[in-house]
Amino acid sequence: MRDRPSADIWRRTRHRRRGLVIAVLLIMVIGSVLAVDAIRRHIEGEADLVGDRTFYRVPHPLPPGAPGSIVRVEGIDSAPLGSSAWRVIYRTRDLAGSDVAASAVVIVPDAPAPVDGRPVIAWGHPTTGAATQCAPSLDVDPFQLIEGLHEFLLEGYAVVAADYPGLGVPAASSYLLGIPEANSVLDAVRAAHAIDAARIGTDVILWGHSQGGQAVLFAAERADEYAPELTVRGVAVAAPAADLTELMSDDIVNVSGVTIASYAIPAYEDAYSERYDAGELAAILTPGGASATPQMAEMCLLSQNEEIHxxxxxxIGRYVTGDPATTEPWKTLLHENSAGSSPIRVPVFVGQGLADELVKPSATDDYVALLCAQDTRVSFHRYSGVNHGLAAYASLPDMLVWLAAVSAGDPPASTCR
Structure with missing residues (x-):
């Protein structure tokens, strides 16, 4: 009788050890599969890029067509395991309402689609640069910046990731211009519908980080008017560039602000050329700033960070003659390109890192206060110790819970008081 407890303990310990060994083996197998998949995607991605030089060249002028209509589409061999993917070039509209071509990536799980089509996550990427070659879809791994991609695919969502006009397909930059960014996000979803094998439905969740937060917030504000055939169920953002006046005022005193301004100033000069003389907008720059801006505007943030620095x-401190957020005409233009001019009538998820030095927590607090004042249903989450780059990844666990609830038609209660 005295030996029985020892035997039971030994058996339980043996079972736990066996379970631990199995878990470790599973992790090793999964890790090996992911490593092999990463190698495969890199090799196939290099091969994909050989043909991309011609794929992204479009006729000029662009043949007429409706926004969201496809100009060109091709499969991507380096799609993640268990999925199919395409690069697509499609028509969208710039700030003046003119037709322009834009590029995007569409990814769908290999599992059978629902009868009414797959729901869509429309992804708005953070800043990669403002020059044509900085497009995420031009990367050897065009999927790596889509935060939450694997989780969304496992849940059965299609993912549509727009580059924004001026990235990928040569065109004027749309950097931090809310309307053309938003148009391109919505039109990319329209274009995905025309890919028969993708089996895309009309339900859309908008999801964006930083610059992509601005893009999808504008898309949420504009969707009913611009793309009424799409049903936007909700919009989720992480550290969004929602209020450009606060963003520019907070950051113009550091290297991030200088970089952001070097991307934005040429884009705004082109977009507002009929409204303002070039000299009116360029007057904000010091002689040193004016000399450096064209060179910085051609550099990609992720691959040329050292050169930008x-x-x-x-x-720093000598780039502009004054704070653009308080200096006209920049004050007006930054306000026009800040989210919040129209109420958002679908649930909104907001994630913000409290260690973010680019999009300051106070700026996001102010934007959430505006949403609450507009009676928007908001789920606001703050993350201690999280910086700007990790804001979307830190937000994902809460965002996925919110996503499931919104998709089920039962969004969480608002955190607005």
Whole structure:
């Protein structure tokens, strides 16, 4: 009788060890599969890029067509395991309402689609740059910046990731211009509908990080008017560039602000050329800033960060003649391109890192206060110790819970008081 407890303990310990061994083996197998998949995607991605140079060249002028209509589409061999993917070039509208071509990536799970089509996550990516070559879809791995991609595919969602006009397909930059960014996000979903094998439905969740937060918030504000055939169920953002006046005022004193401004100023000069003389907008720059801006505007944030710092660091405090957020005509233009001019009538998820030094927590607090004042249903989450780059990943667990509830038609109670 005295030996029985020891035997039971030994058996339980043996079972736990066996379970631990199985778990470790599963992790090793999954890790090996993911590693092999990463190698495969890199090799196939390199092969994909060989043909991309011609794929992204479109006729000029662009043949007429409706917004969201496809100009060109091709499959992507390096799609993640268990999915199919395509690059697509489609028509969208710029700030003036003119037709322009834009590029996007569409990814769907290999599982059978629902009868009414797959629901869509329309992804708005954070800043990669403002030059044509900085498009996420041009990367060897065009999927790596889509935060939450694997989780969304496992849940049966299609994912549509727009580059924004000026990225991928040569065109004028749309950097931090809310309307053309939003148009391109919505039109990318329209274009995905025309890919028969993708089996896309009309239900859409908008999801964006940083610059992509601005893009999808504008898309949420404009969807009913611009793309009424789409049913936007909700919009989720992480560290969104929602209020450009606060963003620019907070950041113009550091290297991030100099970089952001170097991307935005040429884009705004082109977009508002009929409204303002070039000199009116360029007057905000010091002589050193005016000299450096064209070079910085051609650099991609993720691949040329050191080169950007080498130019921007000496200009900190000497890039602009005053705060653009309080200097006309920039004050007006930044306000026009800030989210919140129209109420959002679908549930909104907001995630914000409290260690974010780019989109300051106070700026997001102010935007959430505006949403609450407009009677928007908001789920607001703050994350201690999380910086700007990790805001979307930190938000994902809560965002996925919110997503399931919104998709089921039972969104969480608002955190607005």
């Amino acid at each position: 080498a130019i921007a660091d000496p200009l």
